[in-house]
Amino acid sequence: IYSSEIGEYKVSPNGKYFATAGHDRYVYIVNTRKLRLINKIRVQSSRINKIVFSKDSKRIYSLSYSSRTLLVADIHRNKIVRKIELDVNSITSAAFSNDRKVIAVGSNNIIKLYSLNKGTKINEFTSPRHSSGVISLAFSPDNKFLASGGGNNIRNFDSSINLWNLEKKEHVKTFTGHISDVYVRFSPNSKYLISGSTDRSVKIWKIEDLTLYKTLKAKQQAFWCTDVSLIKKKIASGSVEGKIVIWNLNLN
Numbered sequence: 001i002y003s004s005e006i007g008e009y010k011v012s013p014n015g016k017y018f019a020t021a022g023h024d025r026y027v028y029i030v031n032t033r034k035l036r037l038i039n040k041i042r043v044q045s046s047r048i049n050k051i052v053f054s055k056d057s058k059r060i061y062s063l064s065y066s067s068r069t070l071l072v073a074d075i076h077r078n079k080i081v082r083k084i085e086l087d088v089n090s091i092t093s094a095a096f097s098n099d100r101k102v103i104a105v106g107s108n109n110i111i112k113l114y115s116l117n118k119g120t121k122i123n124e125f126t127s128p129r130h131s132s133g134v135i136s137l138a139f140s141p142d143n144k145f146l147a148s149g150g151g152n153n154i155r156n157f158d159s160s161i162n163l164w165n166l167e168k169k170e171h172v173k174t175f176t177g178h179i180s181d182v183y184v185r186f187s188p189n190s191k192y193l194i195s196g197s198t199d200r201s202v203k204i205w206k207i208e209d210l211t212l213y214k215t216l217k218a219k220q221q222a223f224w225c226t227d228v229s230l231i232k233k234k235i236a237s238g239s240v241e242g243k244i245v246i247w248n249l250n251l252n
Contacts (some may be wrong), residue, residue, distance in 0.1 A: 008050060012057035017075065019060055021048035027060055029075045041078050043071045052096045061116070063103070065091040070103065070114075084119040088112060095137035095146075102166075104146055106134025111148055111164075125164055128174060132158040136183040140190040145172070145207065147193050149182035161195055163210070173210045177203055187251045196237045204235075204251070216247050 007022040011032070021027045025048060029039040043062040050063040054072075059081065063070050068091055072082035086105055093106035102122070105112050109129040115122050130150035138147045146166055150158035159178040164171055180199035187194065192213065193205040202216040216235070235247045 008048060010051050010053060012053040013055055014057040016057065017053070019051055019053065019075075021051045021062060023047050027051060027062055027073065029060070039075055039078055041073050041075070043073050043080065044069070049091075050094050050096070052100065055100050061096065061100075061103075063091075063094055065094070070116075070119075082119070084114065084116075086112075086114060087121065092133045093135055093137045093148075095139055097139045097143050098141050099143050101143075102139075104137045104139065106137055106148065108133050110134075111137070111146070113146075123166075123169055125162075125171070128162060128171065130158050130160065130162070135181055138184045138186055138193075139166075140186040140193075140207075141188055142190040144190065145186070145193075147184040147186065149184045149195060151181040159197065159199070161193070161205075163193065163207075175203075175205055175210075175212070177212065177215075189251070192251050194235060202235065202237050202247070204249075214249070216249075218245055 005023045006020050009020050011018045016032060017029055018032055019027055019029050025042060025044045027041045027043050031038050044064040046064045046066040048062050049065045052061050060073050060075050068086045068088055070084040071080055073080050088105055088107035090107055091105055095104050101116055103114050103116055111125040111134060112121055113123040132151050134148050135151035136149035144167055146164040148162045150160050159180055159182050161175040161182055161184060163173045178197040178199050180197050183196045185194045191207055193207060196202045200218050204213040206213045235249055237245045
């Protein structure tokens with residue numbers, strides 16, 4: 001059913017559907033029990049970079065970095081129900097809050113937060129900045145924190161991680177230790193921040209005391225993404241080489 005590269009995959013909160021999206025500008029909605037395509041929705045005019053289901057599993061949000069447009073579609077009626085134009089010059093990363101109320105957008109070295117209900121900007125983090133741009137963003141599952149990861153380019157070197165308190169709307173901590181692009185993720189219990197990097201390491205940071213808890217290293221893999229199992233005993237990292245590395249680690 002797919003005509004081009006798949007860049008995004010999400011399961012609905014009720015577990016009944018999964019959605020995929022990518023270069024062909026469509027979102028595909030599949031019934032998880034019957035493994036049958038129930039809808040194919042043209043939601044963007046360019047590549048789709050991010051998708052997420054609404055909390056009630058009835059709608060799908062899609063974001064295109066190139067068009068800087070967020071569209072909301074009804075998954076059953078094959079209809080766009082909302083369009084939000086983001087007032088940014090470019091988008092380098094984005095993340096949706098777990099309660100589906102906010103989207104965070106990295107625009108070069110600035111982070112902007114928008115309300116998904118009203119479509120308006122509600123906050124902006126400008127200092128400290130990632131000198132080479134924001135390449136990854138993640139909300140904690142309890143929606144109290146936002147983390148941003150920096151990256152390296154020809155002119156600038158920035159492999160730091162910034163942690164932001166969303167309730168107080170302030171910067172909490174800058175973590176350093178990586179030497180290449182950084183991709184961030186929180187543990188399901190919101191107690192740890194996990195950062196995977198193309199420097200071939202995964203670092204785990206404790207939110208409670210803002211310290212480095214553990215560093216995991218691989219001999220060959222440079223990591224582009226990380227995730228943590230819901231049972232909190234495994235960390236999985238996806239590598240540039242097309243491999244998945246899994247570590248056993250209990251993050252209570």
